[in-house]
Amino acid sequence: MIPSGILSELTSKLSNCIVVSQVSQSAFMEVGKYLGITRIEIGFEIDPTKFTKDGETKNTLIYRDGTAYSENPPYTRSYKTDEDGTVTISFYLSEDNSPEHKEEESDLQILADVIFIACGRWRLVEKLQKSYLTDALTGLPNTGGYLVNSEKLFRQGKLPEYTSFYFNLAHFGLVNEKFGNRETNEILARYAHKLSSYLVDGECLGHLGGDNFVALIFKDRVTTFLNLLAGIDTFGIIGSENIPVRISAVAGIFDIDKNIATSGSVIGDASVALNEARYVRKCHYVLADKEMNERALRTKQLIARFSDGIKNEEFLVYYQPKVRAEDGTLIGAEALSRWKLGNDILMPGDFIPIFEQNGMVRTLDFYVLEHTCMAIREWIGKGIDPVRVSVNFSRKHLGDDQLVERIISTVDKYKIDHRYIEIEVTETVNKAEASMLSDFINGLRKSGIAVSIDDFGTGYSSLTMLRSFPVDVVKLDREFITSLDERDKKVVENVIHMVDDLDMQTIAEGVETAEQLGYLTSIGCHLIQGFLFDRPIPGDRFEERLKRRKYELT
Numbered sequence: 001m002i003p004s005g006i007l008s009e010l011t012s013k014l015s016n017c018i019v020v021s022q023v024s025q026s027a028f029m030e031v032g033k034y035l036g037i038t039r040i041e042i043g044f045e046i047d048p049t050k051f052t053k054d055g056e057t058k059n060t061l062i063y064r065d066g067t068a069y070s071e072n073p074p075y076t077r078s079y080k081t082d083e084d085g086t087v088t089i090s091f092y093l094s095e096d097n098s099p100e101h102k103e104e105e106s107d108l109q110i111l112a113d114v115i116f117i118a119c120g121r122w123r124l125v126e127k128l129q130k131s132y133l134t135d136a137l138t139g140l141p142n143t144g145g146y147l148v149n150s151e152k153l154f155r156q157g158k159l160p161e162y163t164s165f166y167f168n169l170a171h172f173g174l175v176n177e178k179f180g181n182r183e184t185n186e187i188l189a190r191y192a193h194k195l196s197s198y199l200v201d202g203e204c205l206g207h208l209g210g211d212n213f214v215a216l217i218f219k220d221r222v223t224t225f226l227n228l229l230a231g232i233d234t235f236g237i238i239g240s241e242n243i244p245v246r247i248s249a250v251a252g253i254f255d256i257d258k259n260i261a262t263s264g265s266v267i268g269d270a271s272v273a274l275n276e277a278r279y280v281r282k283c284h285y286v287l288a289d290k291e292m293n294e295r296a297l298r299t300k301q302l303i304a305r306f307s308d309g310i311k312n313e314e315f316l317v318y319y320q321p322k323v324r325a326e327d328g329t330l331i332g333a334e335a336l337s338r339w340k341l342g343n344d345i346l347m348p349g350d351f352i353p354i355f356e357q358n359g360m361v362r363t364l365d366f367y368v369l370e371h372t373c374m375a376i377r378e379w380i381g382k383g384i385d386p387v388r389v390s391v392n393f394s395r396k397h398l399g400d401d402q403l404v405e406r407i408i409s410t411v412d413k414y415k416i417d418h419r420y421i422e423i424e425v426t427e428t429v430n431k432a433e434a435s436m437l438s439d440f441i442n443g444l445r446k447s448g449i450a451v452s453i454d455d456f457g458t459g460y461s462s463l464t465m466l467r468s469f470p471v472d473v474v475k476l477d478r479e480f481i482t483s484l485d486e487r488d489k490k491v492v493e494n495v496i497h498m499v500d501d502l503d504m505q506t507i508a509e510g511v512e513t514a515e516q517l518g519y520l521t522s523i524g525c526h527l528i529q530g531f532l533f534d535r536p537i538p539g540d541r542f543e544e545r546l547k548r549r550k551y552e553l554t
């Protein structure tokens, strides 16, 4: 009988190990000596199952004492696993030892049982670790798994042999719309499977979730891989029909060199380039460069600073006067934001696109509305008659079904007559957005808050906007006014007449010269916003304009 001291020492050593690779030889030394064991092997034989897709057949040596072992077949014991596989534990015995006696055999049995119990735990942990690093849908490494692999290549100094890709499937939303969620997942898995079959040994493909993938590709195969990203043919199933689907991707590419500082930039730098490809250059792929990284860093800093900026009231509201051209009367203003960051004043172009992308613009819009209301309240308090001030509201608000109520309650909080507020929205081509936009416009107008279409003429849907959305004001985009060739002129003239016929007003933005003004008034556009009269100015200076009320016409 194995002395209980040896057995309890062994079980405690085994239970301290989380995976089989942690088991040290010394754990078996004593029991090995006692039973004359020179070598212990564990064999797994598991057919493919739902959990172990490729099945598992392997032999693991867990103990060897270095001496010769008998040519005799080992003493083995087999156990069934939960997946209907077999685990076989083999003890190779020294030349002068064979378990002839019942007693020794029962000792070996006990030892095998102890090892089998430990095995169950090791396998479970191993599986958990694997699933933790693997994406269940595609079977590819997930973010964690991909990073573990990148870190390994980094430590081996091999990363510079690769080019890193971060790619996103183009128009995948349409695939989803057509096939539904479940089949779209299948398509995604088929795509991943097909793409990975084109990789060569040493390359790595990862699935970060959604339709985002990453890959490490050998430098001499970049063109080949780009061709694959340009289009992979797969299929989706509707009913019993296989429908061909061609999937192309937009990629950010990071050419790794020996100066790479951390393995994380394999994903980070490529994702910056992908962002540039998707949102800035709108092309199939972009190669990461230094400036891009600096810009991305700046973007990160601005995003990190945003909520403090709002809290500390670093955002300033400037007002750009709107003037009636016939007599120079100040008839309104547009509220435009500026960001006072230290000694700099940032223009909307520096931060609005960033906050549009991540939705933070919604907070800013309400901030501007609230500060506009505060200013109007202050003017009224001083006995100054206000004018209607328009505030830009991003389309990012459209999913908010409390939007109209929130705007009204902000205006009401400062007891501002609704006629002093106008909300500017931009055109949309998106069908889903269009119905929300329509509710938004109607809700505001019902409450007496005016609505204008901003940047009119720059979108793809100007006519649809005019037909479907009864607004108060159409703001002709600056682009129209700055390049007034004969064709533009015809369009502008007719737009103005049409808007007039539909009982809306037109205001021309970006009027800089007397000539432009002369032309616009000659064709019936009398409301003007532009540098010719005033730039956007801080509240105190706008207050002076309010008191003066008129502009000199030359």
Ligand code: C2E
Binding pocket: 320, 335, 336, 337, 347, 348, 349, 352, 361, 364, 365, 368, 392, 393, 394, 424, 454, 455, 478, 509, 510, 511, 512, 529, 530, 531, 532, 536
């Ligand atoms: P926008 O709403 O079309 O505002 C008019 C822009 O044209 C302003 O630029 C204004 O300074 C500029 N502008 C006006 N007259 C002239 C002119 O005669 N010549 C030239 N060259 N430019 C003129 P700004 O203030 O830089 O704002 C740019 C855009 O940023 C705005 O275009 C608007 O879309 C956005 N924006 C500004 N503030 C906010 C905000 O608080 N919320 C949202 N959602 N967007 C904002």
Ligand code: MG
Binding pocket: 334, 392, 424, 454
């Ligand atoms: Mg505007």
Ligand code: MG
Binding pocket: 454, 455, 475, 477, 509
């Ligand atoms: Mg505009």
